[in-house]
Amino acid sequence: MIPVAEARARILAGVTPVSAETIPLTAAAGRVLAAPLRARVTQPPADVSAMDGYALRAAEANAGMALRVIGAAPAGRPFAGGLGPGEALRIFTGAPIPEGADGILLQEDARLDAEGRVTAADQVTPGRWIRPRGLDFAEGDVLLEAGRKLGAREIGLAAAANHPFLPVRRAPRVAILATGDEILLPGEAPRPGAIYSSNSFALAAMVAAAGGAPEILPVAPDDAGAIGALIAGAASADVLLTTGGASVGEHDLVRAALEAEGYRLDFWRIAMRPxxxxxxxxxxxxxxxxxxxxxxxSALVCGVLFxxxxxxALLGREGWALPLSRFRLGRDLPANDKREDHLRARLLRAPDGVMEALPFERQDSSMLRLLAEADALVIxxxxAPPLPRGADVEAIPLAALGL
Incomplete structure (x- = not known):
């Protein structure tokens, strides 16, 4: 058996990202950027007001002068001229600052008389409430690096930078093959000795959440020819996932079928549980x-870890790693054996406000319900020696993976 870290390193060795494609911004949520994204504009494009009020010379306002209001500048309709001595401009948030102005008198601090002149009821600080040109970004700035997964914040930034289309990695194609005479699909009539398939559907959901394109293949019976035919049909996938038939029983035919189709198997068996x-x-x-x-x-825990x-890696997400957090242990744990263990656990806030990881008492790997109820995998x-309640433990929070 090889260690978990070595198995993961061998799986990732030599992996190159899948090809890129260009898609509309409206379809880019959840995709991974394939090239650095540079700003195509400067934002804001000019010095603009950060508040509603009056653009003016701060020194004149602070001297108590009554300033003549010469016009208004709503956002999107810049004032065409500049300010002369003793003048002010009604201005709204986002409107460009006219030439000659260096401050904003907030509208709540302004007193407007019947003749259309404004005086300041409070001090005006030069430059305050003015957003300088390029405050957010300048044309040519790299806003997002390649490998960034695109969520609402990234999509908004790309739109603000004038990108209607984005270069993204295509979704890696993942073929999922479940095997076993005992497997039924949900909705089929039960029969003695049979179980309902969950692996294919759960793994497909995991693949989709990670940005891949899952394809669930037909369930293969315990027949070498049938398994081989389905493996051959998945040749165009980027990843072939098989579930079942990986042990040492006389009906575990998957490895032999893979070798017959030209696959070279790198390793088998990992020092882990489950x-x-x-x-x-x-x-x-x-x-x-x-x-x-x-x-x-076991299939889902292996899905998380590998x-x-x-x-x-296929999506080009350099530096991506499984999220790891430290928690206080909520109950005693016995010594561990020679395999790295991954205990399903709830995360609960203790009365003192500290987050605790509480592993379930039973960790039987057949109990899928406990995995659905778990918030984390305690590693x-x-x-490892026995651990008392209150000790520090490392865990993978499942919510951080979108699972």
């Missing part, structure tokens, strides 16, 4: 393959 029987391989000119255990909890980093190193 998920020991995971394998990885590649085929020249074909997809990478991750063989996940058939156990639903599939998500692989998808990040325990191989041969």
């Amino acid at each position: 998920g020991k029987p995971l394998f990885h391989g590649r085929r020249a000119g074909g997809p990478a393959v991750l063989g996940l255990p058939g156990n639903p909890v 599939l998500l980093p692989l998808l990040a 325990r190193a191989p041969h």
